[in-house]
Amino acid sequence: MRHFIAAALAAGSLLVASQAFAADYKIMAPAAPGGGWDQTARTMQAALQDEKISPSVQVINVPGAGGTIGLAQFVNQSSGDADALIVGGYVMVGAILTNGSPVTLDQVTPIARLTGEFEAIVVPANSDIKDMAGLVAKLKENPGGVSWGGGSAGGTDHITAGLVAKAVGVDPTKVNYIAFSGGGEALAAILGGQVTVGISGYSEFSAQIAAGQLRLLGISSDEKVAGIEGPTFKEGGVDVAIQNWRMVAAAPGISDEQKAAISADVEKMVKSESWKKAVADKGWADTYLAGDEFAAQLKEDTAATESILKDIGLVK
Amino acid sequence: MNTFELLGQGLLTALQWSNLLYALIGVTLGTAVGVLPGIGPALTVALLLPVTYRLDPAGSLIMFAGIYYGGMYGGSTTSILLNTPGESASIVTALEGNKMARQGRGGPALATAAIGSFIAGLVATLGLAFIAPWVVQFALSFGPSEYFALMLLAFMTVSAAFGESTLRGLTALFIGLALGLIGIDQLTGQTRLAMGTPNLFDGISVTTLAVALFAIGETIAVVASRTSMDEKVEAVKGSVWMTKEDWRRSWKSWLRGTAIGFPIGAMPAGGADVSSFLSYSAEKQFSKHPEEFGKGAIEGVAGPEAANNASAAGTLVPLLTLGLPTTATAAIMLAGFQQFGLQPGPLLFVSNATLVWGLIASLLVANFMLLVLNLPLIGLWVRLLTIPRPWLYAGILTFATLGTIGASASTFMVGPLPTSFELGLLLLFGVLGYMLRRFGYPIAPVVVGLILGPMAERSLRQALQISQGDPTVLVHSWISIVLILLAFAAVLVPMILRARGKGQMLAAMAGDED
Numbered sequence: 001m002r003h004f005i006a007a008a009l010a011a012g013s014l015l016v017a018s019q020a021f022a023a024d025y026k027i028m029a030p031a032a033p034g035g036g037w038d039q040t041a042r043t044m045q046a047a048l049q050d051e052k053i054s055p056s057v058q059v060i061n062v063p064g065a066g067g068t069i070g071l072a073q074f075v076n077q078s079s080g081d082a083d084a085l086i087v088g089g090y091v092m093v094g095a096i097l098t099n100g101s102p103v104t105l106d107q108v109t110p111i112a113r114l115t116g117e118f119e120a121i122v123v124p125a126n127s128d129i130k131d132m133a134g135l136v137a138k139l140k141e142n143p144g145g146v147s148w149g150g151g152s153a154g155g156t157d158h159i160t161a162g163l164v165a166k167a168v169g170v171d172p173t174k175v176n177y178i179a180f181s182g183g184g185e186a187l188a189a190i191l192g193g194q195v196t197v198g199i200s201g202y203s204e205f206s207a208q209i210a211a212g213q214l215r216l217l218g219i220s221s222d223e224k225v226a227g228i229e230g231p232t233f234k235e236g237g238v239d240v241a242i243q244n245w246r247m248v249a250a251a252p253g254i255s256d257e258q259k260a261a262i263s264a265d266v267e268k269m270v271k272s273e274s275w276k277k278a279v280a281d282k283g284w285a286d287t288y289l290a291g292d293e294f295a296a297q298l299k300e301d302t303a304a305t306e307s308i309l310k311d312i313g314l315v316k
Numbered sequence: 317m318n319t320f321e322l323l324g325q326g327l328l329t330a331l332q333w334s335n336l337l338y339a340l341i342g343v344t345l346g347t348a349v350g351v352l353p354g355i356g357p358a359l360t361v362a363l364l365l366p367v368t369y370r371l372d373p374a375g376s377l378i379m380f381a382g383i384y385y386g387g388m389y390g391g392s393t394t395s396i397l398l399n400t401p402g403e404s405a406s407i408v409t410a411l412e413g414n415k416m417a418r419q420g421r422g423g424p425a426l427a428t429a430a431i432g433s434f435i436a437g438l439v440a441t442l443g444l445a446f447i448a449p450w451v452v453q454f455a456l457s458f459g460p461s462e463y464f465a466l467m468l469l470a471f472m473t474v475s476a477a478f479g480e481s482t483l484r485g486l487t488a489l490f491i492g493l494a495l496g497l498i499g500i501d502q503l504t505g506q507t508r509l510a511m512g513t514p515n516l517f518d519g520i521s522v523t524t525l526a527v528a529l530f531a532i533g534e535t536i537a538v539v540a541s542r543t544s545m546d547e548k549v550e551a552v553k554g555s556v557w558m559t560k561e562d563w564r565r566s567w568k569s570w571l572r573g574t575a576i577g578f579p580i581g582a583m584p585a586g587g588a589d590v591s592s593f594l595s596y597s598a599e600k601q602f603s604k605h606p607e608e609f610g611k612g613a614i615e616g617v618a619g620p621e622a623a624n625n626a627s628a629a630g631t632l633v634p635l636l637t638l639g640l641p642t643t644a645t646a647a648i649m650l651a652g653f654q655q656f657g658l659q660p661g662p663l664l665f666v667s668n669a670t671l672v673w674g675l676i677a678s679l680l681v682a683n684f685m686l687l688v689l690n691l692p693l694i695g696l697w698v699r700l701l702t703i704p705r706p707w708l709y710a711g712i713l714t715f716a717t718l719g720t721i722g723a724s725a726s727t728f729m730v731g732p733l734p735t736s737f738e739l740g741l742l743l744l745f746g747v748l749g750y751m752l753r754r755f756g757y758p759i760a761p762v763v764v765g766l767i768l769g770p771m772a773e774r775s776l777r778q779a780l781q782i783s784q785g786d787p788t789v790l791v792h793s794w795i796s797i798v799l800i801l802l803a804f805a806a807v808l809v810p811m812i813l814r815a816r817g818k819g820q821m822l823a824a825m826a827g828d829e830d
Contacts, residue, residue, distance in 0.1 A: 032644075033362030039651060065500070065517035072514065098505045099517060147782045153505035178460075178778050179503050187640055188584035194459035195782060207639040207664075281656070314505050 023265070025057045027248075028078075028086045030070020032063040039282065040114065040246050041087045047275040053265050066095025066155075068103070075103045078251040082258040085111075089246040090156055093305050097315050098154040105298065108249040109259055112266050113294050115279060116243035116287035119160045119220040120202040121233075124193050125213055132218045132236025135197060136168045143174035149186045149195035153179040154314045156244040157186075157199045159305060160220060162312040163240045164233065172311040190214065201244055202228065203283045225285065245287060247294070263290060323445055326673030329374060330681045335674070338375045339682045342382020343689065349383070350390020350403060352719050357387030358644035361652070373656040374671055378678040380649050385437060385682050387645075388588065388628045389690065392429040392621055397422055397700050400531035400712055404522045405588035405624040407763055408596040410530060412609065412616030419612055422698040423556030428566045428614055429621040430690045431558075436574040436622035437683035440629030443578055445676050448633045455582040455634060460778035461790050463583075465799035467772035470590060472803040473597035474764050488757045491748075492765020495520050496773075503777050515737040522589075524720060525766055528742045529759050531716040533749020535709045540750065556695050566618040569599055573622030580623075581630020584642045588624040589767050595623035597806070629679065636664060636672060716742065 025048060029041035038061060045057040062070035067088055078084035086108060096104050123129045129138060139146050143165065150157030158179065162172040178195055180186035187205070190198035191213060198205065198214070208214040209230075216230035222241045224232060233240045250262050269275050270288050279286050289297060309315040329335065349360045361380050371379075391406035396413030409429065416425040443451065458466070471489075498509045499519030510516035558566070573595045580591040599619040600609050609616055634640035641647035658668055665672055700708070720742045752759055776790075783789035791797050 033359055033648070038362065063518070065514050069514050069517075099500070099507065099514065101514070144784050153501075153503055158505075176781060176784070178781055179505075180778075181502060181774075185584045185642075187638070188456055188634070188642075189459065191638065191640075192456040192459055282651075 023054055023083050023261070025054050025265075026060060026081075026084050027057060028060045028062060028070055028074050028084070030062050030064075030067035030074070030086065030088065030092070033061055036246065037067065037087045037089060040248075043275070043278045043282070044085075044087070044114075044248065044269065047269050047272055047278065048265070050274045051269060051272040053268050053272075065099055065101075067092040068095050068099050068101040071096075071105075071108070072101070072103045075107045075252060080253040081251045082254050082262065084251040085262070086249050086251075087246065088249060090244045090301065090305075093302050094154050094156070094159060094309065097306055097309055105249070105302070107252050109252060109254055110247060110249045110295050110298055111259075111263055112270070112290035113245050113247045113287055113297070114266075114270065115284040116245040117201045117203060117285060118225065118228075118243055119156060119199060120205055120209075120230075121164075121217045122190065122198045122205050122209065122214040123196070123217060124190060125215055126193075127196075127215065129197070129217070130215075132231065132233065132238055135217055136236075136238065138196075139165065139168065139170050143170050144176045146176060146197065147195040148175065148177045148197055148199050149180060149189045150177065150199040151180065151186060153177070154309065154312075155179075156201075156242070158312065158314075159308050160240070160242055161199050162308050163242065164238055166308070166311060167238050167240050172308070173313050175312070206283070243285075243287065247298075266290070319446060322669060322673045323677060325670065326675075326677030327680070329670060329674035330378065330678035335375055335378050335678060336681065338371075338379040339382045339678055339685060342379035343386040343682050343686050346383035346386020346388075347390035347393075347686070347690070348386075350387040350392075351394050352715055357384050358648055360387070361645055361648045373653075373658065374674050376656075377649070377652060377671070377675050378682075380652055381675060381679050382682040382685075384628055384645055384649070385625070385679065386686060388625050389430070389433050389686050391624075392433070392617075393426065393697055396425045396429065396617070397697060398531075398708070398712055399534050400716065401526055403588075404526055404763065404767060405592050405627075406621075407526055407530075407589070407760060408592045408620045409617055411596070411760060412613050415610070415612035416614065416617065417698075417701060421612065422701060423694055424558045424562050424614065425612075425617050426694045426697060427556075427558045427691065428562060428618045430687060430694070432566065432570040432573065432618045432622040433625040434683055434687040435570045436577060436626040437629060437686075438680065439571075439574045440578045440581075440626040441676060441679045441683065444629050444632055444636070444679075445673075448637050451579060451582050451630070451633050452637045454579060455584065457793075457795065458583050460775045460782065462793060462795045462799070463775035464772060464779055464790060465796040465803070466590075467768055467775060469799050469803040469806070470593055470597075470764075470768055471772065472806040473601075474593050474761065474768075484757050485761055488752065488759070488761040489765045492762040492767075493769040494765075495525065495762070496766045496769035502770075502774055503781070513737075519770070520741065520766060521738070522763065522767055524738055524741055525745055526763050527716045527720065528745030529749035529752070529762060531712050532742060532746025533753055533759065535713055536746060536750040537753045538705065538709055540754075556698065562614055565605075565614050568602075569615040569618035570622040572598060572602065573619040574626040576619075577623035577626030578630045581627025582633040582642075583630075584634065584640065587631075587643060588627040590771075591623040591627045592620035593764060593768075595619040632679075636675075639664070 027041045027044060029038040031037040041059045045059050048054040048057050062073055064070065071086065071088065071092065074084065074086045088105070092105065095101065121135070129135050148161045150161065158177050161175050161177050165172045165175045180189060186198060186200060189195050191208065202219060205214055209216050218231055218233045218236045218238065219225065219228055220240060220242045221232050248266060250259060267290065276286070306315065345360060346357055349357060360383055387403065388405065391401060391403035392409045392413070395401040395406040395410035396417050399410050399414040401407045401410050413425045413429070416422060498516055500507050500517050507517055576595045576598060577591040580594070581588065596616055596619060599615040600606060603609065603613060603615050605613060631643050631646050634642055635646045635650065639650070641650045658664065658671070717739065720738050721736050749759060779789050780787065791800065
């Protein structure tokens with residue numbers, strides 16, 4: 001069997017060598033199979049191969065600690081490797097700060113922001129909170145009396161709750177944020193009326209909003225998003241805009257030519273039909289942003305996140 | 317259209333040749349990954365997602381469902397025959413099942429697991445079809461305080477059910493609880509007891525601990541003991557099939573397991589492992605032969621196996637009715653739905669009725685297929701026991717190691733060699749498993765502590781946080797009150813029995829169970 005695999009691999013690599021000089025990308029998903037980063041990596045894999053941008057793409061999962069374990073391994077083992085890519089996202093920015101991670105996103109070569117998801121604040125249909133103003137009034141009256149159900153502490157949901165409180169002049173340390181483990185637990189607590197409001201990515205709630213079980217109080221986008229009925233936070237009088245983005249980055253220590261080649265491949269992928277279709281099917285928003293603009297945005301996000309995490313009291 | 321017509325139509329969808337083929341591939345794959353320690357159904361479904369997006373939605377969802385059911389079933393085979401549970405849900409199966417196998421009753425143990433899984437799967441799938449909306453209402457009424465009461469009940473019954481000495485059982489449980497504290501605290505985001513090691517930030521994985529304590533610990537124990545290498549294991553004593561007595565003792569356990577497993581599976585923080593622990597404790601309470609527990613009681617296999625399969629169906633209740641994934645596998649199946657542009661949720665039953673009923677019907681088909689595939693194989697499986705032990709344990713060690721490396725790809729360099737942190741943990745806990753065996757401590761409570769400890773802590777803190785520190789929230793609903801009363805009864809009743817001089821029987825029924 002081993003010989004067979006070796007032979008097959010050899011045959012495969014010969015085949016690849018005969019094609020153009022396209023890169024065989026290795027994409028690291030710093031999370032377990034099934035999560036958002038893993039799906040992003042696997043969608044990239046399918047699109048890059050289907051569009052013949054890269055003949056063979058491999059996805060490697062290295063889960064743990066909000067992506068920082070994968071990031072550390074990537075920085076340490078892939079330096080200078082122009083075929084190595086890593087998927088990451090906004091959650092990583094927070095995780096690096098709260099975990100005191102020895103490696104940071106400064107040590108990779110950011111290529112592009114690929115997709116984003118906006119945060120939504122919801123209440124059960126039978127709640128007496130009707131809109132954002134109602135929530136703000138309750139929050140000002142008794143900050144601890146409003147329990148927020150969302151994902152893990154220090155994650156995007158928690159950060160957004162802190163930003164909302166800060167924006168309306170409520171002490172962010174008083175926010176009564178109840179962290180649930182990912183997936184359905186927070187949603188169950190919201191539907192079951194265990195918490196006052198729910199806060200999470202819009203897609204987590206979209207089906208329940210459509211069915212009338214949850215009321216959407218606001219969405220964290222700058223402007224109205226097509227297909228989402230409901231006001232933005234800003235329209236509701238809360239000056240907060242945030243998106244939970246996902247990105248792709250290359251290894252540290254690559255040359256400018258190599259970086260340009262990877263950026264071109266990624267751009268070609270993002271503009272392809274198969275990528276667009278997959279993004280639409282999964283309900284992601286295409287918030288592609290590349291080059292220096294993305295690098296600048298990344299810096300800005302990191303600084304803003306650090307300051308709000310300090311305000312909430314999660315980072316000293 | 318009424319439910320029966322819809323289900324009938326679903327059966328027509330599921331019985332198409334191509335869909336039957338997908339179901340067959342699914343259950344075969346699922347059984348295979350369930351058998352391998354460390355590789356679970358969640359990982360398999362995730363890896364297959366990109367492959368299946370070219371198939372039609374019905375076919376691939378049917379295949380996923382087959383993997384899910386197959387995985388729940390496959391875990392029991394290695395638990396019973398080799399004392400190495402492949403999944404956390406089949407840990408309790410190993411307790412009685414392996415004892416039975418060593419007495420040459422591996423056949424009946426496998427059979428009661430297979431038939432129990434089938435019946436539980438059948439009843440629970442019908443439950444999914446007919447009473448899902450009510451079950452989900454019940455499950456949603458569980459908030460943090462109700463979960464805490466449920467965890468309290470699980471702790472009390474489980475610690476009372478394990479081990480010959482309460483002190484040893486509790487010691488093992490507390491080792492598990494301490495291990496459960498390691499990692500990032502979910503409610504504050506701060507790390508605890510990780511000693512600055514990023515690999516420990518997510519805590520100790522249940523699979524790694526279970527595989528290490530059971531498989532590696534057992535292997536070291538066999539190697540360390542001079543006699544056990546030559547010990548002759550009789551593969552089959554008596555009949556391979558279940559006797560009349562076995563049937564009589566099993567059927568009630570199957571139904572009780574189903575009744576426990578289905579609603580707990582539907583709860584967002586429930587799951588197959590919790591329901592199998594509770595079922596085991598319940599069986600011990602209800603059994604007419606409590607003295608056999610720890611020595612190979614068939615009820616201890618029948619109940620938990622039914623419970624873990626019923627809870628697999630229970631998981632689909634919130635997924636299909638609310639779009640709420642309650643396990644890793646369900647979360648990935650949700651991703652599978654989305655890949656076809658379907659949004660599971662309250663509207664799925666209306667907007668995609670054919671698909672949903674096809675899925676429910678194919679669960680029935682997959683369930684039947686598992687029974688047909690596995691019953692004839694039992695005779696073959698039990699022959700595993702006749703493999704010379706050095707070979708057998710070498711094989712177990714290989715699979716345990718491969719599974720662990722496969723599940724966590726994180727590596728770092730030690731000199732020129734890439735090393736897996738998880739592998740280090742596996743070996744470390746393997747040694748712990750050996751020490752526990754050597755000094756007569758039960759193994760299972762350690763894993764139980766690791767699973768239930770963090771859940772209990774989290775529920776308690778969430779409940780108190782929501783009530784802003786008011787402890788009466790813990791008894792604010794009748795569900796919590798009933799569960800807490802049951803928990804106290806579980807501790808007090810054995811004490812009263814003991815005081816009345818029945819202590820000997822209790823000690824006997826506790827037995828050693830690793």
